[in-house]
């Protein structure tokens with residue numbers, strides 16, 4: 001009899017834990033920018049796409065569901081024009097001239113990166129540069145579940161030598177020092193390819209100062225990786 005009830009308890013625990021594991025993670029992408037954006041969405045682990053990159057007007061949002069174990073990234077594409085067949089280009093974040101991204105967005109882009117599982121990992125990364133402000137807000141869930149974001153306008157603070165201009169001669173994005181100068185100390189490559197040999201640089205500190213919660217260079221893990229379990233996520237482009 002004791003064995004029987006023990007079995008029931010174990011069975012009950014199994015249902016609860018597997019119930020958490022099989023529930024999808026919901027992402028809400030919200031455009032608070034004063035212009036239309038085309039979200040870029042890329043699934044990282046060979047899984048099926050979870051979204052299409054349809055335009056989001058100011059104030060609009062879209063909800064996407066990711067299966068357990070999903071990993072991937074979101075970014076904003078700006079200044080896009082596409083023809084009826086879905087071909088065209090974007091001033092920032094372009095993913096190969098197509099509306100439905102199947103590849104990465106051309107840097108510089110601010111990235112929201114996720115790996116979802118029993119415990120989700122998420123971060124905002126400026127390692128590939130910056131184009132728009134971006135915030136990740138867990139909804140529900142348990143654990144640390146902190147807000148992650150880069151809510152400063154880095155285009156205004158962008159050093160001249162890193163600036164990407166739009167056709168109207170406004171700063172559209174801010175390159176990483178790695179992309180601008182292709183040097184090992186900026187790219188954490190070659191002799192600087194380990195956490196011990198790649199340090200913040202005079203450029204990455206500009207990014208870190210503006211956005212303390214975001215990755216400013218490849219090994220900036222300490223202050224830039226966030227975790228939460230069982231949450232859904234609100235990703236806001238241009239949070240105020």
Ligand SMILES: *[C@@H]1O[C@H](CO)[C@@H](O)[C@H](O)[C@H]1NC(C)=O
Pocket residue numbers: 159202203
């Ligand atoms: C960063 O350091 C490099 C090399 O010393 C220098 O050429 C560059 O002007 C510096 N940039 C900034 C923004 O401080």
